[in-house]
Amino acid sequence: MDTFASYHPAALLGYFMAVLLPAMFSANPALHLLVLLGGLAFWALLVPGRTFAGDLAFYTLLSLMIAVTNPLFSHNGVTPLFFLNGNPVTLEAVWYGVDMAVMLVAVLYWCKCFHRVMSDDKLLFLLAGTASSLSLLISSAIRFVPELKERIARVHQAQKAMGLYSSGSYVDRLLGGLRVFSAVLSWSLECAVETGQAMKGRGYGLKGRSHYALFRLRPRDGWFAAVTLCMAAAVVTVMARGALTHDFYPKMTGLSAAPEALLGYAAYGVLAALPFLLEAAGRCRWHLLLRRCARQDTGGEPGKDGVRWTY
Amino acid sequence: MKKDILAVCFVVLLIAVLLGGTEIQSVEEYYRTHAEEITPQSETVRISIRCDTILDNWDDLTPALQSEEFVPQDGVILPETELVLHEGDTVFDVLERAVRSNRIQMEYQGADENSFGSVYVQGIHYLYEFSCGPLSGWMYRVNGEFPNYGCSKYVLADGDVVEWVYTCDLGKDVGGGWLGGRQ
Numbered sequence: 001m002d003t004f005a006s007y008h009p010a011a012l013l014g015y016f017m018a019v020l021l022p023a024m025f026s027a028n029p030a031l032h033l034l035v036l037l038g039g040l041a042f043w044a045l046l047v048p049g050r051t052f053a054g055d056l057a058f059y060t061l062l063s064l065m066i067a068v069t070n071p072l073f074s075h076n077g078v079t080p081l082f083f084l085n086g087n088p089v090t091l092e093a094v095w096y097g098v099d100m101a102v103m104l105v106a107v108l109y110w111c112k113c114f115h116r117v118m119s120d121d122k123l124l125f126l127l128a129g130t131a132s133s134l135s136l137l138i139s140s141a142i143r144f145v146p147e148l149k150e151r152i153a154r155v156h157q158a159q160k161a162m163g164l165y166s167s168g169s170y171v172d173r174l175l176g177g178l179r180v181f182s183a184v185l186s187w188s189l190e191c192a193v194e195t196g197q198a199m200k201g202r203g204y205g206l207k208g209r210s211h212y213a214l215f216r217l218r219p220r221d222g223w224f225a226a227v228t229l230c231m232a233a234a235v236v237t238v239m240a241r242g243a244l245t246h247d248f249y250p251k252m253t254g255l256s257a258a259p260e261a262l263l264g265y266a267a268y269g270v271l272a273a274l275p276f277l278l279e280a281a282g283r284c285r286w287h288l289l290l291r292r293c294a295r296q297d298t299g300g301e302p303g304k305d306g307v308r309w310t311y
Numbered sequence: 312m313k314k315d316i317l318a319v320c321f322v323v324l325l326i327a328v329l330l331g332g333t334e335i336q337s338v339e340e341y342y343r344t345h346a347e348e349i350t351p352q353s354e355t356v357r358i359s360i361r362c363d364t365i366l367d368n369w370d371d372l373t374p375a376l377q378s379e380e381f382v383p384q385d386g387v388i389l390p391e392t393e394l395v396l397h398e399g400d401t402v403f404d405v406l407e408r409a410v411r412s413n414r415i416q417m418e419y420q421g422a423d424e425n426s427f428g429s430v431y432v433q434g435i436h437y438l439y440e441f442s443c444g445p446l447s448g449w450m451y452r453v454n455g456e457f458p459n460y461g462c463s464k465y466v467l468a469d470g471d472v473v474e475w476v477y478t479c480d481l482g483k484d485v486g487g488g489w490l491g492g493r494q
Contacts, residue, residue, distance in 0.1 A: 075418040076437065083336040086407075087418060171314040247375035250416075250437035 002117075003282025004042070004275045008221040009122035011228070016114050018232035019271055023106060026239060028246045029099045030255055031268055036106035038272025043109055045279045046116050059108065063101035070097030076249040096248040113275070115142055125213045132205035140192050147191075151184045224278075231271040238264030346412045347395040354396040354469035358409050360389035362438055362477035364484045371444040371479060381437045388436045389413055391472075402451055402473055403430045403463035410435065422463055429461020438477055446481040457487035 005012075023035040044052050070093055072084070077092030120139040127135030156177075164176060203209060238244055243260040247253050255261075349355055363386035365372055376382065392413075394405055403419075410417045418439070420431040432449045433440055440448035451462055452474040458465050467473070476485045 076434065076439065078416070078437070080338050080341075080416075082338060083341040085334050085421075086341075088338075088341075088416065169312060169314050171318050245374075249375060250381060251375075253375070 002046075002279070004279045005117045005119075007224055008215055008217050009118065009126050011221045011225045012118060012122070013126060014225060015228045015274070016110065016118070018228050019274075020107060020110055022232070022235050022239060022268065023103060026244060026246075027099070027248065028244045028255070029095075029102070030265055031244065032099060032103040032106060034265065034269050035272045036102050036109070038269075038274075038276060039106050039109035039113060041273065041276040042113055042279065045276065045283075046113065055112075059105045063098075063105045066101040066104060067094070067097040070094070070100060078251045092248050092250065092252055095252060099248070115146075117275075121213075122215070125211060125215060128205075128211055136196065136199060136204070140195060144188065144192065148184060148188050151188060152180060155180050155184055224274075227274065228271065231267045231274075234267035235264055235271065238267070342411055342414050346392075346408070349393060349395055355393050356396045356400075356405055356467050356469075356471045356473060357391050357393050358389070358405055358473040358475070359387070359391040360409075360415070360435060360475040362386050362388060362436075364477055364479045365438070365443050367484070368443055368447075368479040371447075373442050376437065376442055389415060396467055396469060396471075400467055401463045402453065402465045402467060403432075405467060405473060406432070406451075406462065406475065422461070427461050428464075430463035432462060432475075435475065435477075443477070443479045447477065447479045449475055450478050450482055450485065450487060451475050452485075452487065457482065 019035065019038070023031050040056075043055075047055075071089045074093045074096065075087045075090060077088070077090030079091040080088035081091055081094070082089055120143065123139045123142075124135050127138070159176070159180065167173070199205075238260055241260065243256060243258060244264050245253075246255065347353075362382060365382050366386055369377065372382070389409060392409060394408060396405070407417070409415075415436050416434075417432065417436075418434045420433055422428055422430050425431055434442070435449055438449075450457060453465065453467070454472050478485045478487075
């Protein structure tokens with residue numbers, strides 16, 4: 001039951017651009033935090049709890065590494081904490097590293113959501129008419145990594161069954177893994193090339209070919225696009241007026257709490273939370289309807305066959 | 312198992328080498344070095360740090376730096392100061408001693424990190440290269456002349472006058488240029 005993914009592809013693509021671009025082109029930690037929270041909340045609805053926890057652990061580690069790396073290379077800032085080989089490690093550089101980590105992880109999470117929501121058929125539907133080779137390239141690039149992961153798992157299992165990982169040594173296991181990785185990488189690249197050739201052989205991208213698509217614009221797509229557009233316009237206007245600027249170097253300017261800035265945060269917060277809200281509302285509605293159906297069918301009692309509907 | 316032990320030993324060795332090559336100092340330790348007492352026998356040089364050109368190009372300056380805290384009103388970051396000169400001291404050694412004893416922020420790229428084989432001064436007092444337009448950065452003069460040398464390759468002599476100046480136009484606005492023009 002995916003509510004958010006059932007909106008029209010054009011509206012969805014517009015939404016993803018509207019939510020990601022302001023975060024990527026500003027240095028405001030509040031915006032980065034908002035977009036991270038929105039992405040996390042939506043992703044939590046899309047995947048099972050275990051996967052979510054595993055992802056979260058990995059990305060926490062990644063963001064820690066990014067946050068630690070920045071102060072080693074950037075020494076600007078008015079508050080030195082200590083000196084490393086004659087260059088200062090400053091508080092400002094540490095905070096800048098944390099902010100960069102939050103922004104990067106947020107963008108990665110939104111890309112995961114994008115991949116889940118915008119399936120290949122939607123991308124092809126949107127771009128095949130205007131930029132056929134580009135859309136094919138994008139869809140195979142997005143598909144590449146998940147497919148690679150699956151292939152690695154398959155080869156790994158086959159090798160295990162053949163008894164190739166019998167040595168308990170970590171070094172042997174690491175080297176074996178590398179061997180599998182390099183083989184699977186070249187295999188996957190070859191497959192990508194073959195996919196392109198196969199599509200060409202079937203006449204993909206030729207003039208005059210039409211596409212079959214199930215997508216059509218409905219009133220709710222209009223509402224969704226209108227809300228997205230309004231919020232994005234509000235954020236961009238506030239940003240353009242300079243109310244959301246924030247500097248880390250040489251001295252951190254505090255986050256502005258002017259009414260205009262608050263308006264910008266509120267608009268961006270709504271924008272970032274939109275997929276979560278729509279998805280959550282859709283699920284609530286689904287459960288309510290199921291409950292009503294069950295009640296009407298059986299009068300709230302177990303059915304005639306003795307089976308109670310579970311939901 | 313043997314391979315594992317070897318790998319662990321290698322990683323530990325690598326970390327040890329890395330840690331051995333890093334020197335960690337507290338803020339107080341770093342700034343503690345006081346300027347040495349000048350005695351009648353000691354050789355000396357004079358050094359100053361100025362950023363007057365920024366005052367003429369205020370609009371090009373990064374907005375975050377447009378404050379008296381970072382650009383002094385008279386453009387003087389360090390007035391002319393006399394320092395003891397040790398045998399073989401380069402311009403960079405003297406600059407480092409001067410900023411340390413006056414608590415001035417400075418960031419540099421070490422001689423082993425770039426292709427010039429000399430230290431490159433990226434920023435002094437939060438004013439960095441490119442902070443005031445695409446042609447801005449720090450340059451130095453010795454006795455009124457811009458040497459065509461990296462600052463850690465120029466060995467100073469008794470009585471030299473070193474001036475670090477901020478340029479907003481590749482040296483033209485401070486009376487120099489790439490080819491060691493005279494002031």
